[in-house]
Amino acid sequence: MSNIIEIKDLSFAYHGRNVLEDIDLSIEAGSFLGLVGPNGSGKSTLIKCLLGLVTPERGEVRLFGERLSRFHKWEDIGFVSQKANSFNSGFPATVFEVVSMGLYGKVGLFRFLTKKHKEKVREAIRQVEMEAFMHENIGQLSGGQQQRVFIARALVSEPKLLILDEPTVGVDAKSVKRFYTMLKDLNRNKGITLVLVTHDIGAMTEYVTDVACLNKHLHFHGDTKEYEEQEDDMMSRMYGHDVQIITHNHEHHDDHAHDGGHSS
Amino acid sequence: MELLQQLTFLERGIIAGVIIGFICPLLGAFLLVRRITIISEALSHITLTGIAAGIFLSQSALWLGFINPLYTGLVFSLAGSLLIEKLRQIYKHFQELAIPIILSSGIGLGAILISLSQGSYNEWYNYLFGSIVTVRLGDLGFIFFTGVLALVILIMFYKELLSISFDQEFAKTSGIGVRKINFFFSLLIALVISMSMKVVGILLVGAMVTLPVAASIQLAKSFRQVVIFGILFGELAMIGGIYFSYHLNVATGGMIVVTGVVLLLIAVILKRFRTGLA
Ligand SMILES: Nc1ncnc2c1ncn2[C@@H]1O[C@H](COP(=O)(O)OP(=O)(O)O)[C@@H](O)[C@H]1O
Ligand SMILES: [Mg+2]
Numbered sequence: 001m002s003n004i005i006e007i008k009d010l011s012f013a014y015h016g017r018n019v020l021e022d023i024d025l026s027i028e029a030g031s032f033l034g035l036v037g038p039n040g041s042g043k044s045t046l047i048k049c050l051l052g053l054v055t056p057e058r059g060e061v062r063l064f065g066e067r068l069s070r071f072h073k074w075e076d077i078g079f080v081s082q083k084a085n086s087f088n089s090g091f092p093a094t095v096f097e098v099v100s101m102g103l104y105g106k107v108g109l110f111r112f113l114t115k116k117h118k119e120k121v122r123e124a125i126r127q128v129e130m131e132a133f134m135h136e137n138i139g140q141l142s143g144g145q146q147q148r149v150f151i152a153r154a155l156v157s158e159p160k161l162l163i164l165d166e167p168t169v170g171v172d173a174k175s176v177k178r179f180y181t182m183l184k185d186l187n188r189n190k191g192i193t194l195v196l197v198t199h200d201i202g203a204m205t206e207y208v209t210d211v212a213c214l215n216k217h218l219h220f221h222g223d224t225k226e227y228e229e230q231e232d233d234m235m236s237r238m239y240g241h242d243v244q245i246i247t248h249n250h251e252h253h254d255d256h257a258h259d260g261g262h263s264s
Numbered sequence: 265m266e267l268l269q270q271l272t273f274l275e276r277g278i279i280a281g282v283i284i285g286f287i288c289p290l291l292g293a294f295l296l297v298r299r300i301t302i303i304s305e306a307l308s309h310i311t312l313t314g315i316a317a318g319i320f321l322s323q324s325a326l327w328l329g330f331i332n333p334l335y336t337g338l339v340f341s342l343a344g345s346l347l348i349e350k351l352r353q354i355y356k357h358f359q360e361l362a363i364p365i366i367l368s369s370g371i372g373l374g375a376i377l378i379s380l381s382q383g384s385y386n387e388w389y390n391y392l393f394g395s396i397v398t399v400r401l402g403d404l405g406f407i408f409f410t411g412v413l414a415l416v417i418l419i420m421f422y423k424e425l426l427s428i429s430f431d432q433e434f435a436k437t438s439g440i441g442v443r444k445i446n447f448f449f450s451l452l453i454a455l456v457i458s459m460s461m462k463v464v465g466i467l468l469v470g471a472m473v474t475l476p477v478a479a480s481i482q483l484a485k486s487f488r489q490v491v492i493f494g495i496l497f498g499e500l501a502m503i504g505g506i507y508f509s510y511h512l513n514v515a516t517g518g519m520i521v522v523t524g525v526v527l528l529l530i531a532v533i534l535k536r537f538r539t540g541l542a
Contacts, residue, residue, distance in 0.1 A: 074439030110419065
């Protein structure tokens with residue numbers, strides 16, 4: 001079994017309006033996938049389907065070979081949501097506390113973090129070079145710094161799969177480069193399978209191993225070389241006909257995850 | 265048991281107060297970061313409805329005379345808390361509506377039940393504003409057991425509640441059963457509110473949940489500090505309030521709240537002072 005993610009024949013609709021149609025996508029262990037598509041093309045929705053945060057109309061998702069409804073090894077998955085830094089900026093939590101949350105699902109009820117857990121938290125914070133801010137309030141940091149903290153929160157459980165939904169929005173160009181280099185290192189040297197969602201296609205091609213292009217349908221999935229050969233064709237297919245570049249504010253759709261989701 | 269029987273009314277009141285002063289801010293810290301401290305207002309009023317129902321029932325038939333209004337208060341509070349959660353799902357985009365809906369239903373029904381029953385003015389006054397001299401041994405038992413139960417739930421779900429409060433989506437993807445824990449959280453709020461009734465009173469119970477953590481968040485950097493300072497302020501308000509109310513012979517609940525407000529002011533000034541120096 002080398003497919004970490006398997007999506008079969010998946011369709012999803014918000015209030016009767018189809019957002020994803022007939023998606024088939026398999027992601028191999030060890031790959032670094034760039035999932036691209038214009039704004040409103042359904043990238044975040046696909047990620048939510050695959051994490052069980054919303055329930056698709058049709059289709060099947062398997063994580064690590066296990067049906068999503070039966071999957072329970074959540075510590076193997078690290079996730080940084082597109083909305084990660086839309087938290088209440090007055091929230092009284094330190095960087096250390098936020099990163100600790102990455103271990104909470106694993107530690108179990110009635111238990112608190114042990115010395116070993118705490119060391120892991122510190123290590124994850126070091127990994128994203130935020131150790132100087134360990135005991136600072138999360139709301140006081142810059143957007144890019146917060147983003148790094150959320151990466152650390154996703155990394156602390158030592159996941160085998162890391163999913164990042166537009167992690168570089170609001171981060172300056174130089175930091176983006178450094179950030180992508182860090183991801184590449186996690187992928188090549190630590191063997192973590194990565195899914196990076198972005199609408200900025202140009203910047204990521206030199207880091208990823210595979211590309212998937214989404215706009216309601218999956219228009220392309222292949223390795224970076226194939227992608228570069230077909231790039232122009234792809235762009236016109238994706239942005240040309242059947243275009244629906246919708247750029248409204250996602251915050252308004254914020255529906256507090258009451259819709260579906262796995263319960264354990 | 266002997267020992268318990270020998271407790272004076274003041275000792276019973278103080279023990280009850282110390283338990284409440286500990287649990288209320290602990291719950292309050294979670295309500296604060298979830299921005300739903302106002303829920304305590306709705307639940308305290310629905311608890312009043314339950315108390316009115318209890319008094320009415322115990323008067324309506326001899327064989328129902330055993331009913332302690334605190335228990336019916338707890339039952340109504342639990343039902344109200346679950347209803348609020350349901351209403352928040354129905355009004356997904358206007359979740360704050362759940363509070364006034366439950367609050368006004370509670371007061372409406374409560375007013376009818378009060379008009380039907382023959383509680384004395386004093387009895388109602390005690391329920392509204394709190395009293396320590398009326399904490400009977402049975403009431404202390406009720407406060408103790410609900411307090412222990414609330415504490416167990418809080419310790420059991422402390423991490424999970426914190427993670428959900430900060431980022432519900434992430435909590436789900438880290439393997440936390442969000443629905444299950446939100447259900448227990450609703451029960452927890454109801455427990456704590458009905459537990460505090462007797463000492464602080466319906467009108468002031470929201471203050472015990474809110475004031476200590478409102479003070480502590482002025483000074484805290486971490487969630488842990490919000491909890492620790494909150495409990496500290498809660499106990500100070502409680503013990504200070506009981507002390508002053510006893511010596512000045514004024515309403516206990518009122519004095520507890522006023523002490524809490526004074527502590528809050530001190531915290532605000534301290535914070536100003538600190539940021540002023542920095
Ligand atoms: N909670 C929601 N309710 C209704 N429509 C939504 C919601 N979230 C997203 N949408 C719609 O679904 C489509 C896909 O959104 P999304 O998956 O966020 O796209 P992307 O992440 O590619 O920008 C958009 O048209 C968007 O307006
Ligand atoms: Mg998106």
